[in-house]
Amino acid sequence: MTKEKRLSITIDNRNVEVRPGLTILQAARENNVFIPSLCTLEPLPSYGACRLCVVEVDGLRGFPTSCTTPVEDGMVIRTDTAEIKSLRQEVLKLLLSEHPASCLFCTEQNECKQFQGTIRKVGVTTGCRYCPNDNRCELQQVTEKIGLTETSYPVYYRGFPVEKYDPFYDRDYNLCILCGRCVRVCNNVRLNGTLSFKQRGKLTTIGPAFERSHLEAGCEFCGACVTVCPTGALSTKVSKWYGKPDNQVSTTCSYCSVGCQILLQTKNNEVLDALPDYESPVDHGLICVKGRFAIPEYVHSALRLSSPQRLTPVGYEDISWEQAITEAAEKLSGIKPEDCLVMVSPQLTNEDLFVTQQFVRQVMGSENIGSSMMSDLGNSLQMFMDLVLHTDFFDVIEKAEGVFTIGFDSTYGYSPIGISVKKAAQKGTTLITLDSVDSNLDMLSETVFKIEPSRWADFLDLFLDYSPKRSSEKRLADLVSLWGDDIERVNKLFLKSSSNVVIVGPKLIGATDAQGVMEKLIKMRDTFSWKVIVAHPYTNLAGMLAMGAFPGIKPGELLSDGDSRSPLTVQTNLSPLDLKKRRKVVYLIGEAPFDVIPECDYLIYQNGLPAESSRQPDLILPASLFTESGGTMMSVEGRVLPIQKAVEPYMNSKPDWWIMSNIAEKMNKGKMKYKDVSSIQGEIRKHIKGFPNIKKRLAFSKINVKGTGAVQVKSREGIFTQDSYRGIPLAEVVMGMKAIEERVQSISCSDKEAQ
Amino acid sequence: MSETIEAVLTQYSRKSDDLIPILQGVQKEFGYVSLESVKKISRYLRITENQIYGVSSFYAQFRFDPPGRHSIKACLGTACHVRGGATLLEMLERGLGISCGETTPDKRFDLERVACLGCCALSPVVQIDKNIYSRMTVTKLTELLKEYE
Numbered sequence: 007m008t009k010e011k012r013l014s015i016t017i018d019n020r021n022v023e024v025r026p027g028l029t030i031l032q033a034a035r036e037n038n039v040f041i042p043s044l045c046t047l048e049p050l051p052s053y054g055a056c057r058l059c060v061v062e063v064d065g066l067r068g069f070p071t072s073c074t075t076p077v078e079d080g081m082v083i084r085t086d087t088a089e090i091k092s093l094r095q096e097v098l099k100l101l102l103s104e105h106p107a108s109c110l111f112c113t114e115q116n117e118c119k120q121f122q123g124t125i126r127k128v129g130v131t132t133g134c135r136y137c138p139n140d141n142r143c144e145l146q147q148v149t150e151k152i153g154l155t156e157t158s159y160p161v162y163y164r165g166f167p168v169e170k171y172d173p174f175y176d177r178d179y180n181l182c183i184l185c186g187r188c189v190r191v192c193n194n195v196r197l198n199g200t201l202s203f204k205q206r207g208k209l210t211t212i213g214p215a216f217e218r219s220h221l222e223a224g225c226e227f228c229g230a231c232v233t234v235c236p237t238g239a240l241s242t243k244v245s246k247w248y249g250k251p252d253n254q255v256s257t258t259c260s261y262c263s264v265g266c267q268i269l270l271q272t273k274n275n276e277v278l279d280a281l282p283d284y285e286s287p288v289d290h291g292l293i294c295v296k297g298r299f300a301i302p303e304y305v306h307s308a309l310r311l312s313s314p315q316r317l318t319p320v321g322y323e324d325i326s327w328e329q330a331i332t333e334a335a336e337k338l339s340g341i342k343p344e345d346c347l348v349m350v351s352p353q354l355t356n357e358d359l360f361v362t363q364q365f366v367r368q369v370m371g372s373e374n375i376g377s378s379m380m381s382d383l384g385n386s387l388q389m390f391m392d393l394v395l396h397t398d399f400f401d402v403i404e405k406a407e408g409v410f411t412i413g414f415d416s417t418y419g420y421s422p423i424g425i426s427v428k429k430a431a432q433k434g435t436t437l438i439t440l441d442s443v444d445s446n447l448d449m450l451s452e453t454v455f456k457i458e459p460s461r462w463a464d465f466l467d468l469f470l471d472y473s474p475k476r477s478s479e480k481r482l483a484d485l486v487s488l489w490g491d492d493i494e495r496v497n498k499l500f501l502k503s504s505s506n507v508v509i510v511g512p513k514l515i516g517a518t519d520a521q522g523v524m525e526k527l528i529k530m531r532d533t534f535s536w537k538v539i540v541a542h543p544y545t546n547l548a549g550m551l552a553m554g555a556f557p558g559i560k561p562g563e564l565l566s567d568g569d570s571r572s573p574l575t576v577q578t579n580l581s582p583l584d585l586k587k588r589r590k591v592v593y594l595i596g597e598a599p600f601d602v603i604p605e606c607d608y609l610i611y612q613n614g615l616p617a618e619s620s621r622q623p624d625l626i627l628p629a630s631l632f633t634e635s636g637g638t639m640m641s642v643e644g645r646v647l648p649i650q651k652a653v654e655p656y657m658n659s660k661p662d663w664w665i666m667s668n669i670a671e672k673m674n675k676g677k678m679k680y681k682d683v684s685s686i687q688g689e690i691r692k693h694i695k696g697f698p699n700i701k702k703r704l705a706f707s708k709i710n711v712k713g714t715g716a717v718q719v720k721s722r723e724g725i726f727t728q729d730s731y732r733g734i735p736l737a738e739v740v741m742g743m744k745a746i747e748e749r750v751q752s753i754s755c756s757d758k759e760a761q
Numbered sequence: 762m763s764e765t766i767e768a769v770l771t772q773y774s775r776k777s778d779d780l781i782p783i784l785q786g787v788q789k790e791f792g793y794v795s796l797e798s799v800k801k802i803s804r805y806l807r808i809t810e811n812q813i814y815g816v817s818s819f820y821a822q823f824r825f826d827p828p829g830r831h832s833i834k835a836c837l838g839t840a841c842h843v844r845g846g847a848t849l850l851e852m853l854e855r856g857l858g859i860s861c862g863e864t865t866p867d868k869r870f871d872l873e874r875v876a877c878l879g880c881c882a883l884s885p886v887v888q889i890d891k892n893i894y895s896r897m898t899v900t901k902l903t904e905l906l907k908e909y910e
Contacts (some may be wrong), residue, residue, distance in 0.1 A: 197808075199812045200811050201811065202811045202812050202815025203815050203819070204815060204818045206818075214810075215799060215810045216796055216810075216812040216814060223811055260767065628851070
């Protein structure tokens with residue numbers, strides 16, 4: 007490797023060497039020289055809007071903006087002369103002529119900082135609160151650094167009403183300084199294009215077209231604009247007036263199988279906000295609305311279960327943990343293994359799932375460990391698991407020549423996958439979409455196939471083996487006449503390319519004839535070597551299977567040694583589980599599938615929030631949620647990702663593993679006395695080498711199942727438009743998610759009418 | 762309407778460089794840029810409706826609601842301004858109950874201010890549709906408006 011040529015420059019009389027290709031601003035920041043700027047936004051190209059980063063360069067006329075001037079060898083740069091200072095102050099004054107300045111200049115500022123003594127009409131503990139962004143505002147910091155203490159221009163206050171009608175964040179464009187960060191992040195990072203500059207000159211505002219609300223204009227509510235805003239113009243509704251957070255904890259979002267890394271902002275033992283982690287290799291900071299906005303409201307919901315409860319003839323009575331565990335142990339003791347059914351959510355951590363399977367196998371002596379997922383998928387369960395466990399890495403999307411999405415929409419979920427698809431399509435990858443309603447990827451799609459889910463299997467059949475003659479087959483005749491030409495054209499494009507990717511969305515799960523579609527997907531993967539990516543809502547399904555929290559699968563049994571994601575065939579004895587048979591005790595762990603669980607004498611409900619159901623559990627055990635207890639999860643890509651404890655468990659709630667191991671201890675059965683998460687991880691290490699510090703992505707063997715898997719109890723079609731966590735739909739708990747859900751429903755209704 | 766939009770669109774390439782010519786074509790055909798046509802352009806050029814609106818609202822030449830039956834352009838160029846153009850504009854704004862750039866609720870008139878119509882010797886000048894009216898006064902203008910229904 008040849009040594010990279012370094013450029014030698016002088017910044018403020020200091021000689022430094024920098025890489026070529028940097029701007030003066032980047033070079034200065036790398037060398038700890040402060041230059042103020044309000045519009046730069048890494049990694050986007052420079053924009054030069056705020057004009058605060060002006061510097062002096064020998065030989066260059068005037069005062070160039072450092073963010074748009076590349077460094078050259080031998081440059082002599084001055085960033086802090088008196089002239090520049092006064093120029094910056096002038097620029098800032100102009101900028102502030104549209105921005106209320108009460109939070110920036112105050113005669114009591116110094117005293118206030120020192121003694122928190124405030125003017126008389128304001129509470130001493132709260133201080134003045136002019137703006138939700140007070141104390142975490144970039145404009146405030148820059149004003150202080152530039153040393154501006156007053157503004158001499160008259161304030162041109164724009165008098166816009168604060169826009170509060172959209173979910174999740176409020177917009178006060180009176181505070182906007184038109185730096186353009188939100189517009190750029192929306193268009194160039196999220197590739198969404200909801201925000202744009204409207205009008206021009208002093209009439210410029212930011213927003214979507216035609217005065218529509220953000221919801222109508224196709225906003226994803228990813229919150230990227232709120233994250234990058236340097237002022238208080240955009241603010242999260244839930245945590246608007248909470249002030250600066252005390253602490254930040256990096257964790258993994260537990261709402262779906264992508265495993266986005268998020269930074270939880272906490273204060274006073276409460277989660278205030280969740281920010282994207284732009285350094286994350288999983289999602290590159292491209293989190294969706296659920297991870298960005300739906301966490302604080304869910305985990306601090308007023309509905310949270312606060313104490314163990316027992317059903318009595320006159321209603322529920324609060325009891326102590328000691329009583330609750332004794333009662334559960336009594337009911338679970340002395341019953342035959344087949345009389346107990348444990349239902350566990352795939353949205354729990356690996357550690358919780360491992361303890362659950364230990365509990366079922368060692369304490370109850372059975373294999374009756376179910377999940378509502380079994381009834382969602384019915385006969386297609388085995389094929390679904392096969393597809394999920396051999397889902398390819400997301401980075402194949404951008405390398406692909408052809409991408410085919412089926413029932414996939416990344417507006418309100420799975421956005422790292424959706425954005426990769428958009429990026430690929432913009433670079434020239436052929437994209438085709440198959441769905442029954444409009445998808446957010448349609449705009450970039452070469453051909454949009456709008457077909458009912460019940461016909462997807464037939465469509466794929468035709469697509470994979472197209473010939474106009476197939477119109478003679480009765481079931482395909484209408485598809486050939488409607489879509490024949492399109493299929494022929496795109497088929498040629500896909501046949502030419504050797505790297506195709508097919509992405510299936512969660513709609514597949516609720517689709518009629520999902521089994522037929524999955525059969526075709528497996529054929530695409532195994533025969534035509536397409537890469538398959540499954541975007542599914544069962545967060546830790548991969549972990550559930552790795553931990554063996556599944557009938558007939560032992561811990562670690564499904565993991566193959568290699569790190570290849572291609573399927574290896576291993577026979578396992580996956581046994582079907584009867585969800586209809588009457589049981590003595592049904593124990594729900596993080597699940598609320600009241601419509602599919604069988605009749606029973608005694609029902610234990612262990613979860614964070616109560617479920618809406620006419621069936622009353624006999625015993626309620628409050629469990630802590632993923633922000634309150636540590637652990638790991640396994641994403642659909644096979645990465646083992648850490649879930650960190652950010653706050654203490656809510657009131658009297660306890661982690662799932664704690665509850666189970668205490669019940670087991672009380673029953674004097676099983677070797678599962680755990681003090682903490684790391685002791686469980688030690689036990690898991692006996693089955694999975696190196697757990698949980700596994701850098702490579704885990705590979706799974708192929709599952710071959712005898713029999714048909716679980717029995718489908720009830721058709722739950724349509725349920726997967728709803729996102730839920732631990733069996734409780736997010737829309738029931740989080741207000742903004744309800745608005746989004748209503749919007750999704752109304753679109754699909756109007757779409758059906760249009761057809 | 763949607764068929765005519767398609768006809769306009771097919772005259773142009775599907776590159777985003779053609780956005781402004783397309784918008785001009787649409788405005789020429791329909792008199793304004795409607796939400797419906799923005800939707801069609803969005804699919805055609807593969808850029809979002811909001812981005813199209815951002816571009817088109819930057820230029821004064823594009824309008825987003827149906828135009829009135831007659832358009833009044835009051836000149837406020839230097840010569841017209843000196844000879845009382847501003848009074849004429851104020852009278853129009855008061856009389857019609859709208860401000861510059863708006864359309865009367867009965868869709869009878871559009872009101873616009875222009876910088877110069879190029880006939881300063883005739884100032885102050887008002888243009889209604891394609892007719893230029895010279896040496897205008899408030900009284901003359903009031904009478905004149907009655908001719909346009």
